[in-house]
Amino acid sequence: MSEKKAAPAPGDRVVIGLTFGNSNSSIAHTVDDKAEVIANEDGDRQIPTILSYVEGEEYYGQQAKNFLVRNPQNTVAYFRDFLGKDFKSIDPTHNHASAHPQEASGTVSFTIKDKEGEEADPSTLPVSEISARYLRRLVGSASDYLGKKVTSAVITIPTNFAEKQKAALVAAAGEADLEVLQLISEPVAAVLAYDARPEGEISDKIVVVADLGGTRSDVSVVASRGGMYTILATAHDYEFAGFALDKILMDHFAKEFLKKHGGKDPRDNARSLAKLKQESEATKKALSLGNNASFSVESLSEGVDFASTINRLRYETIARTVFEGFNRLVESVVKKAGLDVLDVDEVILSGGTSHTPRIAANLGYIFPKTTTILAPSTTPTAINPSELQTRGAALQASLIQEYEADDIDQSTHAAVTTVPHVNNAIGVVSLSESGEEVFIPIVQPETAVPARRTVHVAAPKDGGDVLVKIVEGNTHIKVTKPEPKANGDSKAAKVEDAADSDEDSDFSDDEEEEEEEKREKVWKIGSTLAEAAIRGVKKGGKVEVTINVNADLTVVVTTREIGAKGGVRGTISA
Ligand code: ATP
Ligand code: MG
Structure with missing residues (x-):
């Protein structure tokens, strides 16, 4: 010692x-x-x-x-x-x-x-x-x-x-x-690396960090709220990681070697296996950059040299099941966090295996377009995933x-690490243009406390009394099924509308069948926490609503007309 x-x-x-x-x-x-x-x-x-x-x-x-x-x-x-x-x-x-x-x-x-x-x-x-x-x-x-x-x-x-x-x-x-x-x-180190960039925003966001390494993959859902990070869920996988991709290529080239040269399987000899592994990993990395990669080992088995090439498409085909495993892993963690893919603002790809373009592309398919996939192949400004942590x-x-x-x-x-945080969102009820009550979040769910957030609520057009209702909010996912396929007359009409050639109309029919249901995140108004009335707000005026959530989860709401004196303040206990 x-x-x-x-x-x-x-x-x-x-x-x-x-x-x-x-x-x-x-x-x-x-x-x-x-x-x-x-x-x-x-x-x-x-x-x-x-x-x-x-x-x-x-x-x-x-x-x-x-x-x-x-x-x-x-x-x-x-x-x-x-x-x-x-x-x-x-x-x-x-x-x-x-x-x-x-x-x-x-x-x-x-x-x-x-x-x-x-x-x-x-x-x-x-x-x-x-x-x-x-x-x-x-x-x-x-x-x-x-x-x-x-x-x-x-x-x-x-x-x-x-x-x-x-x-x-x-x-x-x-x-x-x-x-x-x-x-x-x-994962928090990876988020920090991104947030520290000059263009990085310390906004409230839900981030999935997919850390895909050599022997393990670790996926976390992190809530970033005003620069505080809360880990909502994690998963660790020892099957879907870089070595599994090496293995695919090792088997591929070993089989090719046997087909071409016969003799002993390079996988049965320790030294041959080590060479096979080393070169397969190099080939795998090259396939992250180019569409073709070579594989070449001197004296691979029984003194026989072996050289070959592989293109990316072939690689992606033989490695498909492994790639699918990464997607399932990420999906499972989002679910574990009680969230939907629509809740996720960013996916940070971290770890060496995250250089793989197919993995980033596949993740793009499970998240909505609004989710940013931060990987070298999807975002030119992405930070090198191997350097994030x-x-x-x-x-x-x-x-x-x-x-x-x-x-x-x-x-x-x-x-x-994990800090106390609010479970539900806190926000105000506002009237939409069509007169429906809608929820406007002020404090996002999973916000670490203490927290303070402010919003401005517009008064009715002509001014007057503004009733501010502070409520809890929950999200749920609204699924809109695609329009049932039109039949009879309307179908004929549609086809006519849609296309001016027969060929095209066939096509659009097919597309319709494949059209996916629409999923969107909508807020549901939960229990009312407080109500405050601000009387006689002037025309075009605005009311400022500030919500303070204390460390003990008590909530203090302050409302006031912007530019006016006074205001209403109330405390709600947790
Ligand atoms: P572990 O999961 O074993 O703890 P680690 O965190 O130490 O891994 P990383 O450096 O994040 O390791 O990842 C190593 C893996 O990334 C290896 O399988 C390596 O082959 C793979 N890798 C590195 N660069 C690339 C690349 N450009 N393209 C594809 N895979 C790559
Ligand atoms: Mg790692």
Whole structure:
């Protein structure tokens, strides 16, 4: 155990944002309040979370990843999720082609040769030590880049990280001489990265963050209300993630190899399998950018070289079931949050797999046109999905670096985790042009409290008394079925109207059959919370309604005529 060093004084800190994933890690810092991702000495911004030892020499990142082919037994990969976990509860699926996890001294450990010399005994290292060594490399590379020793970091973690996992991560960072300023949840970090852009709006919105990684996909629904983030629902999936796409391509090329050359299946030999995996992943990434990608491996099996190509359409066909899985996952979380796709303002695609154009396009089909899909292939201004979390973490780090460690916990934990919030919307009833009562939301559902919102309600055209009714509101989804197919005379009339050639009219008929029902979000007026009458509002005047929801969920409503003195104020208890 190394000596516990005192945390640096706030003024002496050098801070970074850090993402420590099972597949990749990345580091960022801020320059003039803007986040910048740091490349390590290999020039990588996505740094594989892998350590490898050759002749006592330690390699990390891409160099270590390359050793998965030639030195798998001394290479440790996919270990982040094992931190702070019991051996019995871990899933070692992804470690079959590198050092295997085992139970030693009550924790998950790896036995590797990390010392020089043929006779040197292998070491059995707990996952905490592996993590500390890896984090030390990241800190080293960030320090080299910045030209000063990095002392502290905000680190992103999945939303389902248990207290024990968090504690283990903080301890591992401590071993690497890195103060953890704060652990923030990965989806909130992604939202922060977008909200911090100059054009980013801190408006009230519902955001779905689809974090599609290598070994897991984590989807969250986040309510962003006046800069406060509340996580409404989450789901974690270990089946639909990047490795499943690698697997599709590995099988594809292995079969093609067998068809062409016969001989032994490259999937039956560890080294061939590692090569197949590495090249399949590269081909997969190339298919995110181009319509064609090549695949080429020297001595894939029994000394036979293999080269091939694949186009995007073919890839999308063979990977269809995996792609569909991503859609189902996202849909399920929206439902879990008690929301409808129509409630979602933005979908942020985060994580390496989010570069895949087909995934972004497919998500576009389940959300209405009004929902923004933030992915490189759908929105030119989208931020690189692989960098979102680390950017968010860096921004948060620069924001809180001046605080004493004790104050950080108190002042910011609530803001990025679940905080008390109103369940229903609060708003006013207004009359529509056709004289119907309609609900105008002022405080959106899931708004974190305390909150304060103001709206202006127009007085009747000629002025006069304005009755302001404050009510709760709920949304429901109104489904309008397409017009039943017209028959008889009216059909004939329609066809005539619609088209001037027979061909076209056939077409429009088909289209009609396929027309989908129309779904829209409508507000339902709930229970009345308060009523206030403002008398004698002048012609063209407006009434200002302010709603304050206190931390204890009591509501204070203030109404006044704009430009006039006085007003009505009342408190409603929760
Ligand atoms: P994990 O889910 O294992 O914790 P992570 O969060 O560490 O993953 P990410 O870097 O977010 O990892 O995602 C890694 C995955 O993204 C890998 O499967 C990788 O192949 C894939 N990936 C990276 N870039 C691209 C790309 N351009 N196109 C398609 N997939 C990509
Ligand atoms: Mg991840």
